[in-house]
Amino acid sequence: MPITLARAIAIFDIDGVIRDVSGSYRRAIADTVAYFTQGKHRPSPADIDNLKSEGIWNNDWEATQELTYRYFETQGVSRDNLKLDYQALVDFFQSRYRGSNLDDWNGYICQEKLLISAEYLDSLTQNGIAWGFFSGAPRDEANYVLKKRLGLENPMLIAMEDAPGKPDPTGLFMTVENIENKHNLPQDLPVIYAGDTVADIYTVGKAKSLFPQRIWLSIGILPPHILAESETQVVYTEKLTEAGADLILRNLETLTPWQIQRLL
Numbered sequence: 001m002p003i004t005l006a007r008a009i010a011i012f013d014i015d016g017v018i019r020d021v022s023g024s025y026r027r028a029i030a031d032t033v034a035y036f037t038q039g040k041h042r043p044s045p046a047d048i049d050n051l052k053s054e055g056i057w058n059n060d061w062e063a064t065q066e067l068t069y070r071y072f073e074t075q076g077v078s079r080d081n082l083k084l085d086y087q088a089l090v091d092f093f094q095s096r097y098r099g100s101n102l103d104d105w106n107g108y109i110c111q112e113k114l115l116i117s118a119e120y121l122d123s124l125t126q127n128g129i130a131w132g133f134f135s136g137a138p139r140d141e142a143n144y145v146l147k148k149r150l151g152l153e154n155p156m157l158i159a160m161e162d163a164p165g166k167p168d169p170t171g172l173f174m175t176v177e178n179i180e181n182k183h184n185l186p187q188d189l190p191v192i193y194a195g196d197t198v199a200d201i202y203t204v205g206k207a208k209s210l211f212p213q214r215i216w217l218s219i220g221i222l223p224p225h226i227l228a229e230s231e232t233q234v235v236y237t238e239k240l241t242e243a244g245a246d247l248i249l250r251n252l253e254t255l256t257p258w259q260i261q262r263l264l
Helices: 025-036 045-052 060-074 086-097 118-126 139-149 170-183 198-210 230-243 257-263
Strands: 008-012 129-134 191-195 216-221 247-249
Touching: 008 170, 025 045, 025 060, 025 086, 045 060, 060 086, 118 129, 118 257, 129 170, 170 191, 170 198, 191 198, 198 216, 198 230, 216 230, 230 247
Parallel strands: 008 129, 008 191, 191 216, 216 247
Antiparallel strands: none
């Protein structure tokens, strides 16, 4: 089916959905908190998940800063009295994530496992599903996986630099509009957004409240680091469900064109 006869628009978060960031972004968070607490605290994956479940810490630099503040508060040090240099924190984080070579990255980003294939995206196109990406990652880091790893030539992407952070739905609206304009689509197609955090699900909820005349569906994707322990899966699934997820999946590729049609 030509994309001009699209049945729906599917938009994807990137981290935890398109690529596994448990050993990259999340590792950089832990490294950075450990560095700025002089080695006295290294947050666990559960610590990071608990913070993310609050639904407002989509930006990993800000999440890192918050985890650092919270550690010192447990030690009786007020954040107002803590002279934490945010730019120094960001720079250290990036030195771990991107690496030491600014022109040829050699950091944790190089070790990320892909969670989908380009063939999956082709299958959506062939079945009348228009698609794009809305991510809180910096544009060059998002394009590293979309262009260099997946081989997409000109992916439709709204990134950190383009819109306010989630759960503000502005970036989601921008992605939808860009896809509609690119493919000359009607402005009433159902929109599906797949993400791995509470903030992603909240984003769809806010979109629903602002434009209730349109169908908005939120798909929660369980990130890879959650899948190893059944108890952790249950807790994470409950949090996504409580946030309003319409469907929760273990991997994005199980959101097939048939599954999308069934949802609609």
